[in-house]
Amino acid sequence: MKQVKELYRLISSFLNRAENIEERKQLFDWFDQQSADQISEEQFSDIQKNVKNRLLNEIGTTERTSTTLKYVQYIGTAAAVLLIGFFAYNLWPSTENIASEELLASVPAGKERAIITLGNGKKIDLEQLNLNQRIQTGDVIIIKDGNGQISYHDAKSNKPIVQINSMHTPKGATYDLTLSDGTLVTLNADSKIIYPTTFSQGNRVVELQGEAYFHVRKTSNKSKFIVKTKDQQVEVLGTQFNINAYPETGKTQTTLEEGSVLVSLEKNSKSSVRLLPNEQAVLKQGGLRVHKIDIEEALSWKNDQFYFNGNNTAEVLQQIARWYNITITYKANSNKEQYSGKIPRNLSLDKLIKLLNFADLNTKAVLDKDNKINLIIT
Template sequence: LLFSSNNSGGQFKIGERGSNLLVYAPQRAVLTFSNGTEINPDTLTPNKNVVISENLLINKKAAGIVELKTIGKGLKPVINGTIQTFQATKYTLVLTDGTKVYLNANSQLTFPEIFSKTDRVVNLKGEGYFEVTKTSKHTKFFVKTNEQVVKVLGTKFNIKSYNKTSVQTILLEGSVSISPADKFFHSVIIKPNQQAILKNNGVQISKIEASKALAWKDGFFVFNGDNTLDMLSEIARWYSLELDTVNAGHLKEYYGKIPSNVNLGQLIELLNYSGVHVKVYKDDLGKRKLFIL
């Protein structure tokens, strides 16, 4: 079952207990550079270069896609810039080495505005999918979270690190080495269509259909018949809700995919129609929750 809509992602407001989405307004991402420049990429004119510094410019390639480019001569590595996404927003950032990073909602990537000639290192909070570009000198690329370090040369992979007690790494192409922050545990290498789950600083490896697991970067929530609770967790995170799982045992498994750019009211209506009964409410402390009926 596929449900489509032309609505854009955004921020929502909820009324009293039991009410669905009433108001849906545009959301955004923010890029912050080392010289203090702060940019909302949605405000940029497509295909127009904007100079950030004497050695750096930014270009909006299309909606939700921005590219950083180096300019001038005598380039020197500089301190990091940052991109932060908020609820119901995802962005693609092309770094100055050509690496593409697809950043999911409520995530943050810290990156060198200009890479050095040795190792390339970025830091991730939340979830990001990486297509790493090989350099002429075959410099290694590292993605650091608080819990682990992933080392690659040129490959396609995804890291989800919202939950500090469980970090997921999925490999689509190439190979990556995963090193837990706790040096007591050994590094592991995973292959395409494998996932590594880091829990308590130990790593568990299993097979997975990577392309379906990474559907978020293409704008979909994909239900495969046995992941309904996981997808409700993804939906709750996307809309900055807290998932109430007290009735999780009542869940009906669901097959289908839903575009992530629908508004929350439409999504809940569709889930209820399919037999996955949920509602949005505020608890007594004012927390917005997605409740399983």
């Protein structure tokens, strides 16, 4: 009981902005260690009620005006988001879950995994390759070195050979790929990159479906690095940028972190824009527009976070379904609700469901005929 009172005192001080540095550290340490597992559901009910009331008072209202995730944007600190997430996924009691808690807890967040497809159509799951392991398929030797980098060699001459390969990350997975020129590519979940095993003279060209972050290496001959998506291409010399080109979103977003890039339409190269750092080009319905962007938001997936900033329900659930490799059925009639806040991407599925419930997305998990998990949101 003493521990509960101390936790409540720290929360109260935090929400009233009266905490000192040491108290803030204690509270964040408590969150990191998930020490609230000693609090009963009855005790949490009272704490949760008071926390919500204090959040409402913080924005000057006594009525519920938005979703819980949206409250946090008015507090003005990312720590408040984490605090809400802490109570949600550690303490919120489970209700109406048809799938067992054990099953949901066993569904992990995404991991590092990818499948490469060789020029001859042969598929290789890189998860099955150990570091410093080599395999041979036909006349091609594939080597996964000590850093996890993949290289290709001719089995007869043991010299590098040129192939057009592709790498695909399934839902719930990411992967780092180092291209032959030293360019680092990080693929987000359910994404695909098509690339040559070795770049020849001239432009370095790759194709992307889904989302990836590029750290392009400059070359001595200053050859251009070009990323093609369905409706646009991005041209650079050496820079760091992110491209989000999932087909289901209906748009392509190119975000520049460092350097300079030229974004142009695939069918009309004269229609182009040059980005500066912290700018984003959005291609939608055939038109390009540029605006300033919070780089932390755009690259949040690389830092193992979901970052929502006024996203509607469909956009939120789309990201979650892709990362956890599950099906989500949304039964509500509109997407008028908007959500703001951060959620760790390393939560197990049971904790995520509790967080969604806390944000007033009434969620239950069912098993389909193939025993795959389907989240139903009402």
